[in-house]
Amino acid sequence: MTTTTATPSTTSPASTNSTTATTASAGAQILTALNAGSGVDTASLVTNLSAATYGDKQTSITNAQTTNSAQVSELATLSSALSTFKTSLNTLISGGTLRTQPSSSDTSVLTATAQAGASLGNLSAQLTVKQLAKAQSLVSGYLGTASTVIGAGGLTITVGSGSTAKTTQVTLDSSNDTLSGIASAINAANAGVTAAIVTDSTGARLQIKSTTGAANAFTIAPTSGSDTALGALQYPPITSTDGNGNTVTTGMTQAQAAQDAIVNLDGVDVSRSTNTISDLISGVTLSLVKAAPDETVSLGATRPTDAITAAVNDFVSAYNTLQSELATDTAYSTGSTSAGLFSGDSSVRMIMTQLSRLTSTTLNTSGGPSTLAEIGVQTGRDGTLSVDSTQLATMLSKYPDGVEALFNPTQHSSSALIKITSAMGAAKAGTYTLTNIVPANGSTPPSGSIGNLSGQPDGVLLAASPVADAAGLVIQPQGTVASATITVDPGIGGALQAIVDSLTASTGLLATISTRLQTQKSTLADQQTKLTSDKTNYETRLTSQFTAMNTAVSAYKSTQSYLTQQIAQWNKSS
Numbered sequence: 001m002t003t004t005t006a007t008p009s010t011t012s013p014a015s016t017n018s019t020t021a022t023t024a025s026a027g028a029q030i031l032t033a034l035n036a037g038s039g040v041d042t043a044s045l046v047t048n049l050s051a052a053t054y055g056d057k058q059t060s061i062t063n064a065q066t067t068n069s070a071q072v073s074e075l076a077t078l079s080s081a082l083s084t085f086k087t088s089l090n091t092l093i094s095g096g097t098l099r100t101q102p103s104s105s106d107t108s109v110l111t112a113t114a115q116a117g118a119s120l121g122n123l124s125a126q127l128t129v130k131q132l133a134k135a136q137s138l139v140s141g142y143l144g145t146a147s148t149v150i151g152a153g154g155l156t157i158t159v160g161s162g163s164t165a166k167t168t169q170v171t172l173d174s175s176n177d178t179l180s181g182i183a184s185a186i187n188a189a190n191a192g193v194t195a196a197i198v199t200d201s202t203g204a205r206l207q208i209k210s211t212t213g214a215a216n217a218f219t220i221a222p223t224s225g226s227d228t229a230l231g232a233l234q235y236p237p238i239t240s241t242d243g244n245g246n247t248v249t250t251g252m253t254q255a256q257a258a259q260d261a262i263v264n265l266d267g268v269d270v271s272r273s274t275n276t277i278s279d280l281i282s283g284v285t286l287s288l289v290k291a292a293p294d295e296t297v298s299l300g301a302t303r304p305t306d307a308i309t310a311a312v313n314d315f316v317s318a319y320n321t322l323q324s325e326l327a328t329d330t331a332y333s334t335g336s337t338s339a340g341l342f343s344g345d346s347s348v349r350m351i352m353t354q355l356s357r358l359t360s361t362t363l364n365t366s367g368g369p370s371t372l373a374e375i376g377v378q379t380g381r382d383g384t385l386s387v388d389s390t391q392l393a394t395m396l397s398k399y400p401d402g403v404e405a406l407f408n409p410t411q412h413s414s415s416a417l418i419k420i421t422s423a424m425g426a427a428k429a430g431t432y433t434l435t436n437i438v439p440a441n442g443s444t445p446p447s448g449s450i451g452n453l454s455g456q457p458d459g460v461l462l463a464a465s466p467v468a469d470a471a472g473l474v475i476q477p478q479g480t481v482a483s484a485t486i487t488v489d490p491g492i493g494g495a496l497q498a499i500v501d502s503l504t505a506s507t508g509l510l511a512t513i514s515t516r517l518q519t520q521k522s523t524l525a526d527q528q529t530k531l532t533s534d535k536t537n538y539e540t541r542l543t544s545q546f547t548a549m550n551t552a553v554s555a556y557k558s559t560q561s562y563l564t565q566q567i568a569q570w571n572k573s574s
Helices: 013-034 042-094 179-188 228-233 305-330 346-360 389-398 400-407 491-504 509-573
Strands: 101-104 110-114 125-131 135-139 153-159 166-172 193-199 204-212 218-222 238-241 247-250 253-256 261-265 268-272 276-281 284-288 297-302 377-379 385-387 410-413 418-420 430-438 447-450 456-458 461-463 474-477 481-489
Touching: 042 305, 042 346, 042 491, 042 509, 101 110, 153 179, 153 228, 166 179, 179 193, 179 204, 204 218, 218 228, 261 276, 261 284, 268 276, 305 346, 305 377, 305 385, 305 389, 305 400, 346 377, 346 491, 346 509, 389 400, 400 491, 410 418, 418 481, 430 474, 447 461, 491 509
Parallel strands: none
Antiparallel strands: 101 297, 110 284, 125 261, 125 297, 135 204, 135 253, 153 166, 153 218, 193 204, 238 247, 261 268, 276 284, 377 385, 410 481, 418 474, 430 447, 430 481, 456 461, 461 474
8 A cells, every 4th residue: 555645734733643543443444344254345445445545635635725715815804904004094194184284363254275295384374355256247138938039140259358368159040049058059168158047037037157357257249140139148238229319238237247366465465366276375275255355364373283193103003903913924833822824924924024114214304203213103022013102292392394294295395496386196205306497488488307307398387207207296497497306205104005005016925925825726726636536546446456356256155155065965975
């Protein structure tokens, strides 16, 4: 009988003892069958010989398949835990609770919000909202109902004046010459205005409205050859005299004139075409609520000291939960504990190593602390994190902007003449070199290199080439700069995202481990199929051999019986 060896890595001592006992039992049954005085039980003999020959191999494969299934399941659990850790951190950061927010002394006049990547720790401003931006609004006289036919021909709509004016022709015919048809045609023309039908108990009127700002004032005139009735939709209206000498005004009435918003900032009046202003105070978006020319509104900053303290502790707690899961899976066996499912697996341990670098990763280069370790996040000998609350409080007091930057992505230029206009996150984290930057001058666009490749001009802006490492970065040069750098710091969220992206990439550690486990699963399935086939063939061969033996033994016994009878007869005759 041939002896086979089980795979050491998948067979436990308990399984080995069980297999040895099974083999001994099978051997005892074989001997019993062979020593049976009434003949051989070939079916039992085949079963027991097969069990003795293939039992260890089957146990080895079964144990390996069980371990493989458990590892696949645990890998999914680890991936989910990593995703939960990242999502929880991103939710905390994206809520804005870890960023200094501008505060308004009277939110009924104006509100303020921070722009992504802005540092507002020293924000202080005095504002007066003298005038809100308004849109021009025209309304016609009563023209019947929405389905009343007004007239065919066309309308010429001109928005703005001078060289920047935009003129649009709206064509009207039998398919759209009703009041509702005219409104739809104006809206579809993309003329810079919108039309709506206003209906009350007296009838229906046409209202046409522009966007806010004095530059968006508009006029309307019927095109040449249009039906006379379209004169009711012109603006400015035309005044004439009827046959009785009475003055007649034909056209739309201006319900509201277009105007700009006027805001006084620290004693200086500025105007904007909208009530949402994002280019007046660096890093702040203002929303004007109402005009209050006699009131001064103060803008300041509210630091999220308590929120950052809580966030540091929440981060440490979430990290330790994930680290505990990884530590359990990679633990070696001891006298009292069994080995983890990924004990000795270098790939899973590498995940732990990458995550452990978060505390020493540079997250901020704009000044103050640059790593979590510098604000009191300490790593213990067992890999877990803890918070030195005294050190954290000290750093928050001395370097509030620097601590805040650890949790929020930021971007900054080494030159005051370079204004970054791209949104935070548009360009990946890194430091990019700018050379030979020249601002726009009249019809001459800006020029220069961003990240060692020529920038692409767009009006007064200069964008990094889409094939450059700095892709997504856009600047507005304020002057000529021979050389400068722009640094995009990721913050803890960006650093963690980079690790997660690396782990979950098609060639990342998680994908590599998953592929290896799936390959192992397939290999074990093939081994099981071969073992089952080999066992079946072996049992078939034994059955055939024992059948032939039983046939021969039966013949021998028949001959023996005949001879015994003959001898008995001979002896009787004698």
